[in-house]
Amino acid sequence: MRRLATDFGTSNTVGILTGPDGRTRPLIFDASPLLPSAVFAATGGALLVGADAQRAAMGDPGGFEGHPKRRIDDGVVWLGGREHAVVDLVAAVLTRVAGEAARVVGRPPDEVVLTHPAAWGRTRLGILADAAARARLAAVSFVPEPVAAAAYFDTIASRPAPPGCLVVYDLGAGTFDVTVVRPAGPAFEILGTDGLTDVGGLDLDAAVVAHARALSGDAPDAWQRLDRPQNPADQQARQLLWEGARAVKEQLSRHATGDLLLPVVDRRLHLTREEFDTAARPYLDRTAALTLTVLRSAGVDPTQVAAVFLVGGSSRVPLAATVLHRALRVAPTVLDQPELVVAEGALLTGHTRPSSPTQPPPSNSAARPARPPWQAPAPAAPPTTRRTPTAASQTAPNPTTPHALTPTGPTPPQASPSAPGPGATATGHGTPTGAVPESAPQSPVPPTAGSSPPSRIATAGFPPPPASAPPTPAHPGDGGNPGDRGASPPAETRSRSKQGGRILVAAVGAAILVAAVVVVVALHPWSSGPDSDTTLTPAQTVQQYVDAKLNAYDEPRAGALQCAKPDLTAVDQIRDQVKDLEARYSTAVDVTVTDLTTTTDHDTATVTGNLVMKIPEADGRSSVQIQQWRFGLTRAGTWQVCTASRVP
Structure with missing residues (x-):
């Protein structure tokens, strides 16, 4: 039996093959087990994959897509002067993997296992299944990535999963995903999952570039050329800059210092791991905070976590394990090749139910325990998980919650709060086309009972209206001695009464004017300055x-x-x-x-x-x-x- 497991990632794709002899080995692409997921659309319409695509992009960046997985919701992309379906880009990557597998064992694999983020719904799984069909892959089955990772650690890594809940911390190139799983017989069930779209190895590369820019701020013209290249030479310089940022990030994960050459700026910077940790900490602190949030939403206390598994190439950054250890008080398990864990573990879930390429299984629920992956789960709506920690998720938990957790350490910088609509997933690719938001915006909280808002007139620069006086008696005698009622007032009293009437009329007129001003202010808020947005339509x-x-x-x-x-x-x-x-x-x-x-x-x-x-x-x-x-x-x-x- 020839079985192939493929982990289609944001930046790299991994293929693990089991041959007829039962031996499991990674497929090698251009002397590496990591196949870049990049695709290049050539002039004739052919799609180049991997290192071939990266080399072709140096001469024509307009035909290059470096991260097809990030475009999974777009339907089509514009490459090389024409539209290409995203499913065709994914199929090109899968075809390259299947071709290498057939070359190694002499024939196409009999079974193929494709991994996917735990919260991918039917829409995205359908695209992945369609791509597998176009790549002519037979007997395709699907396994959630954290389930495959847990199976690897339980079976291969000589670290059998202890009883209790497990945390799979997946820090890849483009996104971050965290999942809480629990052993359930021969399988693992997912208790909760979530992720961040703007935290990954690419974002850490950007942090290195931003730090380099700050250290060389006296060369704005050179940075303008790097940021907005207008000719092939500047385009190549920009490519070298970002490749250098990635290389020095990897070097600082192994050594205390590293050098970064800045093309065009013509300067070599000496960077230290301390500088890199300072730049990367805001991102990695957010991953630890989200891990605590997922545990809380799953009803799992950190003391119930038996093990923490690090997967994904960017988990090599030492600071990732450090911040996670401090947050959970559990030492993470680290491997030499975290990029291969998911694909190799997928081969261990041999009972995964094969699915028709056009009818992929729905993803496991992130909000409640799911069935083992090889059972056919009942159709369900995709998990309603937030992609980034929201303000609500960072507040103190409800004291009535059984397992209330509070993130430790300083509050990490927050991305704009957002929640996916139906079909959105924990991989951070956003709401699919035509999706309807899950929840309507909530109205502002009304003022507390007994309190009153400040005067609109006072806040607009007008003096507050005078306090209302007690009602004027209809007759001077009203409210006085009952015996005075009905008596005819003297002339002096009548004069004072006429004068009081005129004062009353003036007061009523002033009150009407003040009320009109209040209405005008309420209907047309006054601008607080030249930059105020209060008058925007x-x-x-x-x-x-x-x-x-x-x-x-x-x-x-x-x-x-x-x-x-x-x-x-x-x-x-x-x-x-x-x-x-x-x-x-x-x-x-x-x-x-x-x-x-x-x-x-x-x-x-x-x-x-x-x-x-x-x-x-x-x-x-x-x-x-x-x-x-x-x-x-x-x-x-x-x-x-x-x-x-x-x-x-």
Whole structure:
């Protein structure tokens, strides 16, 4: 029996093969067990994979896609001047793996096991299954990555899984995923899973580049060429910079010091592990905090964690094990080749139920224990897990919760809170096309009973209205001596009464004027300064939000335009796509929203329009990608963006 297990990753893909003799070995691609997941679209339409794609990209970056897994929700991508289906890119990678397996054993494998993130739903599993069919893979079955990792540690690593809950900490190149599993007979069941889209080896590379930029800030023109290359020489220099950042990151994971050559800047920087740890800590602290959050959501106390397994190439960074050890008080288990763990462990789940390529099994629930992976689970909605730790997840837990956990150490920097809609997964790729957000934005909490808000007039710069006086008696005698009622007042008293009446009329008029001012202030909030957003329309709010999020990458400004509990995972996915486009084309991608239409209903609004991404090309022209999007806003003094989704 020839069995092939394939772990299709963000940056690298691994294939492990079991031959007729029962021997298990990794497939070798260009002298390495790691096949770059990169794909290059050649002029004739052929798709190059791995190192071949990376070499071809040096001459024509427009045909290169370095991370097809990140584009799983996009449907199609623009490469080499034409559209390519994402499923074809994935199929090209799987075809390369299957071809190497057939070369080694002399025929195609009899069975193929594909691993996937634990929270992938039917939509993404369907794309993976379709890619396997196009790669002509037979008898395909699916195994969640953390289940495969746990099986590896339990069987091969000479570290049998102890009784209790296990944490699989998967820090890859593009994303971070953490899963809590528990042994269940011959299998493992998933108790909880979540992940971060903006934490991975690529983000640690970016931290190295940012640190280098800070140390060489006296060369702005050189950095401009590296950030926005306009010719092949600068494009190659940018490629060398990022390759050097990755190399020095790996060197600092093994040694205390390393050197980074800055092309164009023409400078060599001497970096230390301490400097790298300082730059990487905000990212890795977030992974530890999310691990605690997943444990809490699964109802598992850290004292119940029997073992912590590190997988993924970026888990080699020593600081990752350090922050996790401090957070959980459990020493993580580290291997020499963490990149191979998932694929090799997948071969051990031999009872995985084979699935038709067009009918993949649904993923295990992240919110409750699931059946063992080789049983056919009942169809269920994808797990409702947040991709990034939210403000709510970082607050003190409810004291009534049986296993309340509180993250230790300083609070890590938080990404923009977001929650996936149906079909979103814990791999951080955002909401699929046409998905509807899971929860509507919640209205602001009303003022506490007995309290009153500050005067709108006072806050607008006007003096507060005078306190109301007690009601004036209808007759001077009212409220006095009962015997005076009905008596005819003297002339002096009548004069004072007329004067009092005129004063009363003036007071009533003043009160009416003050009330009118209050109404005007309430309907038209006064601007607090030239930069105030209080007068923005819903469409203008969307335009400023898109500019801050997708052009300036200004998270504080974008956060100020969001509601308290936003559901904007889809926008985070577009942000990652824009960053990938900028890296691929080595130029800035301009993002705008046009043709906006607004529908308003009291304090809610819906804005629909075209999201336009303009990508400059080397010949001076621009390629344009247009998507139709729908934004939901609420008004709490100002308009704020709460939801966003792509319109199919």
